[in-house]
Amino acid sequence: MQAVFFFVVAAFTVATALLVVTRPNIVHSAVALIFSFCGVAGIYVLLDAEFLGAVQVLIYVGGITILLLFAIMLTTRIATRVDVFNEQMGLSALIAGGITAILVYASLTGIQIAGEAPAPVETTPALGRLLMTTHVLPFELISILLLAAMVGAIILARREKE
């Protein structure tokens, strides 16, 4: 049952990810990206990380893709959708395929986990406790980083006064 769900969701995720990188029309790419993110959220739920699944839907599907669609609408003229790939198509396919093959080979042969995986527990309360105790310094740092990124984004996108 779990394996069936995994293969359905994984095939869906990979197929939509392929659409993202191959569609000539960038709006189609962005819509395919929404479905790819939803598929990854399903994988997270399958891995008993329901909080991460919800965060994935909220931030990626609800936030980042909307931001991407706004940027597309502000920058892309409808008539300029020809010639979307550069001339390094074959070399890029070779490099990306080679690295994927190495990673798949390493994943299938190199991983030896000694011991049983722990029984699934409810992870959300434990995650909150970890963020406020063990990982509180990176948590504060990431909030400073987000503040700096927001200020930087506003300054970069602001129209300069002539």
Add this chain to the structure above:
Amino acid sequence: MIPVSYYLVLGAVLFGIGMFGVLTRRNAIAILMAVELMLNAVNVNFIAFSRYLPNSTLDGQVFAIFVIAVAAAEAAVGLAIVLGLYRNFHTVNVDEINLMKW
């Protein structure tokens, strides 16, 4: 329970697809979308190891949260840069933008 290598293979394939997109696309926003795909592939690996390793303390999931936060910051700043590029060059094709090329 399915083996952990299934998840790792899925992560590797998603990473390869994202890398192909980064290397071949000319539109800067499409490159950003492919980078987001690669970050998602990394998160799949983090969470798979967090679930499957014995005596795991959820550190993988905490790291995935940090990766998502950095990805959100990257998207905001990256898209602001893209808007600035469009305003100054009237294109978002990265191979036509060579202002800082030596």
